[in-house]
Amino acid sequence: MRRLDPLTRDRVAKAVRLIDPDDVIRLARRLVQIPSISGHEGHAIVALMAEWLRAAGIDAVVQDLDPDRANIYARIAGNEPGPKLLLNGHLDTVPADGMSIDPFAGAFDGHRLSGRGAVDMKSALAAQMAALKAIRQSGVPFDGELWFGSEVGEEGGGWRLDALLPPGPIDCDLAVVGEPTELQLCFGCRGGLHFVLETTGVTTHSGMAERGVNAILAAARCIPIIYELPCLNERDPVWGRCAVNVQDIRGGGLVDRSVPDHCVATFDVRLNPGTSVERARIELDAALENARAADPTLRVAWRLIAPAKDAVSIDPSHPFVLDALDAIECVTASPPRLGGFPGGCSAIELIRRGVPTVIYGPGSVAQAHSSNEWVDTDQVITAAAGYVAIALASMRARREPPEP
Numbered sequence: 001m002r003r004l005d006p007l008t009r010d011r012v013a014k015a016v017r018l019i020d021p022d023d024v025i026r027l028a029r030r031l032v033q034i035p036s037i038s039g040h041e042g043h044a045i046v047a048l049m050a051e052w053l054r055a056a057g058i059d060a061v062v063q064d065l066d067p068d069r070a071n072i073y074a075r076i077a078g079n080e081p082g083p084k085l086l087l088n089g090h091l092d093t094v095p096a097d098g099m100s101i102d103p104f105a106g107a108f109d110g111h112r113l114s115g116r117g118a119v120d121m122k123s124a125l126a127a128q129m130a131a132l133k134a135i136r137q138s139g140v141p142f143d144g145e146l147w148f149g150s151e152v153g154e155e156g157g158g159w160r161l162d163a164l165l166p167p168g169p170i171d172c173d174l175a176v177v178g179e180p181t182e183l184q185l186c187f188g189c190r191g192g193l194h195f196v197l198e199t200t201g202v203t204t205h206s207g208m209a210e211r212g213v214n215a216i217l218a219a220a221r222c223i224p225i226i227y228e229l230p231c232l233n234e235r236d237p238v239w240g241r242c243a244v245n246v247q248d249i250r251g252g253g254l255v256d257r258s259v260p261d262h263c264v265a266t267f268d269v270r271l272n273p274g275t276s277v278e279r280a281r282i283e284l285d286a287a288l289e290n291a292r293a294a295d296p297t298l299r300v301a302w303r304l305i306a307p308a309k310d311a312v313s314i315d316p317s318h319p320f321v322l323d324a325l326d327a328i329e330c331v332t333a334s335p336p337r338l339g340g341f342p343g344g345c346s347a348i349e350l351i352r353r354g355v356p357t358v359i360y361g362p363g364s365v366a367q368a369h370s371s372n373e374w375v376d377t378d379q380v381i382t383a384a385a386g387y388v389a390i391a392l393a394s395m396r397a398r399r400e401p402p403e404p
């Protein structure tokens, strides 16, 4: 069912025509060329973003946090009071060590932009900024407030989205997070459990290994137990199974040629909306208790190494989701797939605060954090049009502005 009236569709088309693909890609490249590693973002990136937005006639404010980093936000006011929509993305990236390409060259071959942050998520920031510019320059009417807010630290360097949201400057009641979804419209994101599993053994001379308790072997036996927890194996129709990843294992003893008495395995588990942190904790405790009961020599414990987070989602039939679906179809000629974001993102914080939020952005999570990170730039241009359309659809003007 078409939700958007012909007038709104015309306004979307008028604003989208003002998106200049070369301008968007040039901006995305410049953002990639400025390192902004999480926790060490520096000021250069927000200075560039502020300068670009101001040149487009948009008030942008740099929000200083620490001596060496800052968030940025901007706002365009509509004709009349109405919904307040936030376009959001983090401006930090994961580190660039060990990349197989030059992380900060901003290499572009006509179809792919490569470099650290290309997909996660500087291209989305460029697309969101381009959407603000196109709406501003088109002069098409809308009711409400269109916000852009980009924050530091999302990738583990001290996340400061909180500084933008109330009591900070951005008071929004709808949001789009531009994490890479390959232009799927996602109505929620996974939560997470980041923890270590620690086994303790009994060290002995290797020649009498049978008298010791090998901590590495104990960890190896416990790892599959995590993968087999029932709550992590239920199939969600949108998200599939929860994602389980043992990402690191370190073990050994203090002395060479001896049975190791210590092993630590680190897990990154991503939880679907149907699997709460509480339930995962209970099942994990029970499974390890069973393992201890079956093997009295087993000494194993687990502990969180980051705050655990429940998944969040909104009703896929929420009017904002339906407007966004129709809006995107109006610029791409086919409706986007509806899905669930496989990782965590700002939507966790926004939805927790009661702000209906969708996730929609260019490129794939598969390339995020990778050694040859890249983004399909055609998707970046489409995303810019999608952001324009979502904004004008969810804040559609009830009447024409008075003649100047």
Ligand SMILES: [Zn+2]
Binding pocket: 090, 120, 121, 154, 179
């Ligand atoms: Zn990200």
